Amino acid sequence: MRNLDNRKYTIALVFLLISVTFTVRLFYMQVVDGQWKERAAQISENKISTYPARGIVYDRNNVKIISNEIYYDIHVIPKQVKDVDSFKLAKLLDITIEKYSEKMAAAKDYSYRKSSEIVRQIPPNEFALIAPELYKYPGFFEVARTLRVYPKKIASHVLGYMNEASPADIEKDRYYKPGDYIGRSGIEKMYENYLRGQRGVKYYLQDAIGIPTSRYEDGKYDTLAVQGKNITLTLDWELQAYGEELMKNKLGSIVAIEPSTGEILAMISAPDYDPNLLVGRHLSKNYTKLQQDTLLPLYNRSISSKNPPGSTFKTLMALVGMQTGAITENSSFACNRSLSGCHNHPTARNVSDGVKMSCNPYFISLTRRIIQPGKVKSIFKDAALGMDVWAKHVKSFGIGEDLHTDLPSVVRGKVPTREYYDNEFPSKRNPYGQYRWAFSTIYSNSIGQGEVLTTPLEMANIAAAIANRGQFFYPHFIKEIEGEYLPDLYTNPVKTTIDTTYFRPVIDGMWRVVHEPGGTARRARIDSLNVCGKTGTAENFKMVHGKRIQMTDHSIFMAFAPKDNPQIAISVYVENSGFGGTWAAPIASLMIEKFIRGEISDKAKETRVLEANLIPDEDDYLKK
Amino acid sequence: MRNQENKIFANIDWTLFVIYIVLVLLGISNIYSSVYNPEKSNIFNLDTEHGKQIMWFGVSLFFGIVILFLESNFIRKYAYWFYGFTMFLLVAVLFTPPINGARSWFGFGSVGIQPSEFAKIGVALALSRFFDQAHSFSDRASSFNKKVGLSNLWGMVPFILKNKETALILGIPCVLVLLQPDAGTFIIFTSFILVLYREGYAGNMLLFMVIAIIIAVITLLVADSSFELPLTDIKLSGKAGIIITLVVLVGIFALLIKNFILKRNRKSLYKSLFGSLLVAVIFVNFIEVGYSNILQSHQKVRIDLLLGKIDDPDGDGYNINRAKAAIGSGGFIGKGYKQATLANAHQKHVPMQSTDFIFCTWSEERGFIGSFLLVSLYTFLLLKIVVIAERQRSHFTRVYAYCVGSIFFYHFLINVGMAIGLAPVIGIPLPFFSYGGSSMMSFSVLIFILIKLDSERKIVLQ
Structure with missing residues (x-):
C-alpha cells in the first residue's frame, strides 16, 4: 500500500496557498491600490449646492427696485403617486394633459424613486391657488426657489434680466453649472459677481439610487452659501417711472445725469417692457415675443443708437471756436444761406445770439475758421491740421470715447478725424485720400449733420459737461456696493479742453433758447426755474429695399437746470417727431421739473405729452 | 450516566468550539453593524437580520447539544438514512413554486428552508459511511492507479465506473441541485474531490x-x-x-x-x-x-467579467465593482464599526450585502487588518480540521472531517474569492458570516457532528 499520509500536507498546502493569495490580493486592494477608494467615493458620495439669495438692488433713495421672490417648481416621485386624476391635476397646474403625460412618462423613465420636475417656476400668486389642493395628490410636492422680481416694473433696459447659464457661460466661468441663473444684460450682468454671492456646498452620502442618506463627515467639508451683495444705484425710481410714462407711445430715449457727480438719474428707452416679463416660466416665450416686435423694445436706444447730434452740436462748435481763437464771444456772422438753409431771424451778433437762434450759417462760418485757420498755404493741408484741432476738442466731451458707463455693450458715437476722411470717406473702397478734401467737403459737421454721431448717453454727458463749465464725471449707475469701495474712475472729474470762461456766452445762449422770445425751445420753459437747453433735429435716413430714404427727423433736446448749480443734465430723443422744440423740449422740461420740484406746474404741457402718440405706422408694439 | 456526560465534555476539542463561537459572534456583530438602525437598535429584535441570525444561532446550539448527547454510533448507523432524507427533500423542493427562477426553498410563512444546505451534511455522512465500510478502498484505488499508470490523466472515467457507489452518492445531489437550478451548491459538491484525493484516489x-x-x-x-x-x-x-x-x-x-x-x-x-x-x-x-x-448568458457574462474580457462597472459588472470598491475603500484599518458607506443595508450599493457579499461589510469596516484576521481565522479553522481528521483512528470520522474541511474550504474560497474578484460571482454563503438560517444551522450541525465524533476518538477502538 502506498503511503497516502503525505497527501494531508498537500491539502494543508492548498489551504495555505489560497489564504496567502487572498491576503496578498486584499493587501493590494485595500492598502496599495488607490483606485478603489476613488471609486467608492464616486459611488457613495455626492454634493448639492446651496444657493444664496441674490443681492437686492436699491434706487438712490433706497427704494427696492430689484428684489427676490420665492417661486415654486412642482416635482413628482412616481413611486409615491396613487390613483391620480390626471385631468384635474393638469388643470390645477395649468398645463395641457398631453404635456402632463409627457412629463410623467419622462419622470418614470428617469427614476421611480427620485424626484423629477413637472412644472417649473410657478409664481407665488399662482401657487397660492395650487397649494391647498396639492396634498390630494400624493407624490407631488413643491420645491421653492428664489427668482428676481422687479417691484417697480421700471428700467427694464438698465436692470437687465437673467436666464439659465449657457454652455458658453459655463465654459468661461467654472462657477456656473447647468441650470444656474446668470445675469444676461444690464446691471444684472454688469454686477453679476457681486450680486450672485457665493454658492455653498453640502457633501452627503447617497444610496445606490442616488438619494442622500446622511451628511458626509458630519458636514466637516460643507461650505455655507454667502449672501450676494446688495447694491444701490444712482437711478431715481420716481423720475425713471415718470420718464417711462412720458415716453409711452413714442420711440426714443431720455438720459438724465446729475452733473456734479455723473450719476445717471434716469435712462429711458421707449418702447420698453415690464422687466417681470423676463422672469419665470414664460421667460423664453415672452423674450421671443419682444424680440420679434418691430419696434425693438429690447433695444436700449440710450446707449445703442447713434444719430447725428443736429443743432445741439452747435454749442460745442461755439466753445471750440472760442477756445481755438477762431472767434470771440462777440463775433458776428451774417446769415449767409449759400451752404445751408436757415429760418428767419435777426442777425446773430454774438455767440449767445447764435446759440439762441440756432443760425446755421453762423456756425458754418465759425467752424470754417476752426478747420481752415489759414496757417498753411494749401487749403487741403490747412484743413487737415484744422481737423486735428477740431477733433481733439470735440472728443474731449466724450463723444466716441469710452465713458466707462457700467452697462454692458455701450455703443460709442463718432467724431470724424483727418484719418477718417483720408481713408474711409465717403467709402472705404473709394476714399478721398490725403489732402484731397477741405472744409467745403465736411462743413455739415458744423451744424451736427455730417459724419459726427452721438448716442443719447453722450448727448446727456455733453449737457453735463456744459453744465459743469468744462468738466464731467463718467456717467454711471453704481452708487454703493455693500462693503466695497467705488472705483476712483467715477469720482475723479474729466476735464474737457475748453476753458471755463468760454462757457458763459454759450450757457447764456442756451438759457435764452428756453426763456426768450425767438428761442427755439420755448416749450421747455418752467416758471421760475432757469433751464438752459439746445434743440436739435437729427436727419433720419432709413434703408428701405436698398434705397436711402429720408424719414421724419428725430427730435432732440439737450438741457440742464438750474443754470447755476445745475442739478440735472438731460438729453431727450423722440424719433420721427420732427423739430426738437416740439416734443423733446417739453419732455425734457417735465423731467427737470419732476426731479427738481417733485411735481409738475404746467399740467397742460404734461397732458399734451402724455396723450401724444408719435409712433409711426401701426401701433404694433407689445401690450404690457 | 454522570460518567458518560463527563466523558462527552472531557474529550471535546475546545479550540474548534471556540473558533466556531468566535466566527459566529463576529458574524452576528458584522450583520448588526451593516443593518444598524437606531430605531431598532436592540440586537435581539427579531424584525432585524441580526435578531433572526441570533435566533438561528440559538436553534443551532440546541441542535448542537442534541448531537453531543447522541451516541456516535447512532450517527454512523443512520448516515445513509439522513442522506436519503436530504435527497428526498431535494426531490420534494423541485415541486415548490420557483423563487427568483429557482426551486430551492421550502417556505414556512416568513421562514424559508434551503434543503441543499442540509444535503451537504447528508452527502458528508454518506461518504464517510461508505468509505468506512470499504476499508480496502485505498488498496483498490492504489492498485488501480498502478495498473493504468500515474501519468494517465483520463483516469477519472474508468475510476468512476469502477466506483459506482461513490459516483452515485455524489451524482444524485449534483443532478438534483442542477435541476433547481443552483450552480453554487453544485460547485460545493465538487469539493468532495479533495476527500477522494485524501482517500487515495488518483494522485x-x-x-x-x-x-x-x-x-x-x-x-x-x-x-x-x-x-x-x-x-x-x-x-x-x-x-x-x-x-x-x-x-x-x-x-x-x-x-x-x-x-x-x-x-x-x-x-x-x-x-x-x-x-x-x-x-x-x-x-x-x-x-x-x-x-x-x-451556459446561460448571465453566467457567460460573469465568466467574461472575471477573465477581464468585458468591463462594465455600472452594468453587468455592477455587483463585483461595488463589492471591490467597498473592500478597497476599507484601507488599512477600515472605516470603523457601523461606518460602512457602501456595504451596508441603508446605502445598498453592494447588492446582497448581508448574504453573499457579507465579506464586503467586514472588509470595509475593518480594513486590511480585519480582512487578514478573518482569512487567518478561516485558515486556522481549516488547518485545525485537517489536524483533527488526521488524528482519527476511525475511518468514518476521518473521512467526515475531510468532508467538513472541504465544504468550508470551498465556501471560503468562492465567497471571498468572488468578493475580491478572483472567482466568478456564485451565490454561496460565507460560513457563520452570511445572514441565513439554513446555512447557519447546516454549518453548525456539520461542526457539532465533527466535535461529537472527534470527542469519541479514543472510545471507538476500545
Whole structure:
C-alpha cells in the first residue's frame, strides 16, 4: 500500500496557498491600490449646492427696485403617486394633459424613486391657488426657489434680466453649472459677481439610487452659501417711472445725469417692457415675443443708437471756436444761406445770439475758421491740421470715447478725424485720400449733420459737461456696493479742453433758447426755474429695399437746470417727431421739473405729452 | 450516566468550539453593524437580520447539544438514512413554486428552508459511511492507479465506473441541485474531490485539475476570437489555435521521448502522451461548447467579467465593482464599526450585502487588518480540521472531517474569492458570516457532528 499520509500536507498546502493569495490580493486592494477608494467615493458620495439669495438692488433713495421672490417648481416621485386624476391635476397646474403625460412618462423613465420636475417656476400668486389642493395628490410636492422680481416694473433696459447659464457661460466661468441663473444684460450682468454671492456646498452620502442618506463627515467639508451683495444705484425710481410714462407711445430715449457727480438719474428707452416679463416660466416665450416686435423694445436706444447730434452740436462748435481763437464771444456772422438753409431771424451778433437762434450759417462760418485757420498755404493741408484741432476738442466731451458707463455693450458715437476722411470717406473702397478734401467737403459737421454721431448717453454727458463749465464725471449707475469701495474712475472729474470762461456766452445762449422770445425751445420753459437747453433735429435716413430714404427727423433736446448749480443734465430723443422744440423740449422740461420740484406746474404741457402718440405706422408694439 | 456526560465534555476539542463561537459572534456583530438602525437598535429584535441570525444561532446550539448527547454510533448507523432524507427533500423542493427562477426553498410563512444546505451534511455522512465500510478502498484505488499508470490523466472515467457507489452518492445531489437550478451548491459538491484525493484516489488529480483550469481559462479567453495563421491568409478560430498548440507541444514531447528515453519505456509514455492529447482536445471542445451553447448568458457574462474580457462597472459588472470598491475603500484599518458607506443595508450599493457579499461589510469596516484576521481565522479553522481528521483512528470520522474541511474550504474560497474578484460571482454563503438560517444551522450541525465524533476518538477502538 502506498503511503497516502503525505497527501494531508498537500491539502494543508492548498489551504495555505489560497489564504496567502487572498491576503496578498486584499493587501493590494485595500492598502496599495488607490483606485478603489476613488471609486467608492464616486459611488457613495455626492454634493448639492446651496444657493444664496441674490443681492437686492436699491434706487438712490433706497427704494427696492430689484428684489427676490420665492417661486415654486412642482416635482413628482412616481413611486409615491396613487390613483391620480390626471385631468384635474393638469388643470390645477395649468398645463395641457398631453404635456402632463409627457412629463410623467419622462419622470418614470428617469427614476421611480427620485424626484423629477413637472412644472417649473410657478409664481407665488399662482401657487397660492395650487397649494391647498396639492396634498390630494400624493407624490407631488413643491420645491421653492428664489427668482428676481422687479417691484417697480421700471428700467427694464438698465436692470437687465437673467436666464439659465449657457454652455458658453459655463465654459468661461467654472462657477456656473447647468441650470444656474446668470445675469444676461444690464446691471444684472454688469454686477453679476457681486450680486450672485457665493454658492455653498453640502457633501452627503447617497444610496445606490442616488438619494442622500446622511451628511458626509458630519458636514466637516460643507461650505455655507454667502449672501450676494446688495447694491444701490444712482437711478431715481420716481423720475425713471415718470420718464417711462412720458415716453409711452413714442420711440426714443431720455438720459438724465446729475452733473456734479455723473450719476445717471434716469435712462429711458421707449418702447420698453415690464422687466417681470423676463422672469419665470414664460421667460423664453415672452423674450421671443419682444424680440420679434418691430419696434425693438429690447433695444436700449440710450446707449445703442447713434444719430447725428443736429443743432445741439452747435454749442460745442461755439466753445471750440472760442477756445481755438477762431472767434470771440462777440463775433458776428451774417446769415449767409449759400451752404445751408436757415429760418428767419435777426442777425446773430454774438455767440449767445447764435446759440439762441440756432443760425446755421453762423456756425458754418465759425467752424470754417476752426478747420481752415489759414496757417498753411494749401487749403487741403490747412484743413487737415484744422481737423486735428477740431477733433481733439470735440472728443474731449466724450463723444466716441469710452465713458466707462457700467452697462454692458455701450455703443460709442463718432467724431470724424483727418484719418477718417483720408481713408474711409465717403467709402472705404473709394476714399478721398490725403489732402484731397477741405472744409467745403465736411462743413455739415458744423451744424451736427455730417459724419459726427452721438448716442443719447453722450448727448446727456455733453449737457453735463456744459453744465459743469468744462468738466464731467463718467456717467454711471453704481452708487454703493455693500462693503466695497467705488472705483476712483467715477469720482475723479474729466476735464474737457475748453476753458471755463468760454462757457458763459454759450450757457447764456442756451438759457435764452428756453426763456426768450425767438428761442427755439420755448416749450421747455418752467416758471421760475432757469433751464438752459439746445434743440436739435437729427436727419433720419432709413434703408428701405436698398434705397436711402429720408424719414421724419428725430427730435432732440439737450438741457440742464438750474443754470447755476445745475442739478440735472438731460438729453431727450423722440424719433420721427420732427423739430426738437416740439416734443423733446417739453419732455425734457417735465423731467427737470419732476426731479427738481417733485411735481409738475404746467399740467397742460404734461397732458399734451402724455396723450401724444408719435409712433409711426401701426401701433404694433407689445401690450404690457 | 454522570460518567458518560463527563466523558462527552472531557474529550471535546475546545479550540474548534471556540473558533466556531468566535466566527459566529463576529458574524452576528458584522450583520448588526451593516443593518444598524437606531430605531431598532436592540440586537435581539427579531424584525432585524441580526435578531433572526441570533435566533438561528440559538436553534443551532440546541441542535448542537442534541448531537453531543447522541451516541456516535447512532450517527454512523443512520448516515445513509439522513442522506436519503436530504435527497428526498431535494426531490420534494423541485415541486415548490420557483423563487427568483429557482426551486430551492421550502417556505414556512416568513421562514424559508434551503434543503441543499442540509444535503451537504447528508452527502458528508454518506461518504464517510461508505468509505468506512470499504476499508480496502485505498488498496483498490492504489492498485488501480498502478495498473493504468500515474501519468494517465483520463483516469477519472474508468475510476468512476469502477466506483459506482461513490459516483452515485455524489451524482444524485449534483443532478438534483442542477435541476433547481443552483450552480453554487453544485460547485460545493465538487469539493468532495479533495476527500477522494485524501482517500487515495488518483494522485495526479490535483495536477490534472490545475492543468485543466489553465486550459479552460485559455479556451474561454479565446473562445470568441479568431486569428490569422502566420505567413498565410488562413483564418482560424481560437479553439483551433489551442488544439494546434497542444498538438505541437505533444510533438515536441514525442521527439524528446524518442531521443532521451530508453526504448522499453517509450511505448507506455507514448500511450499516455497521446492519450492525454486526446483528453485535452475533448476537454477543450467540451469547455468551448459548454461556454458557447450551454451556459446561460448571465453566467457567460460573469465568466467574461472575471477573465477581464468585458468591463462594465455600472452594468453587468455592477455587483463585483461595488463589492471591490467597498473592500478597497476599507484601507488599512477600515472605516470603523457601523461606518460602512457602501456595504451596508441603508446605502445598498453592494447588492446582497448581508448574504453573499457579507465579506464586503467586514472588509470595509475593518480594513486590511480585519480582512487578514478573518482569512487567518478561516485558515486556522481549516488547518485545525485537517489536524483533527488526521488524528482519527476511525475511518468514518476521518473521512467526515475531510468532508467538513472541504465544504468550508470551498465556501471560503468562492465567497471571498468572488468578493475580491478572483472567482466568478456564485451565490454561496460565507460560513457563520452570511445572514441565513439554513446555512447557519447546516454549518453548525456539520461542526457539532465533527466535535461529537472527534470527542469519541479514543472510545471507538476500545
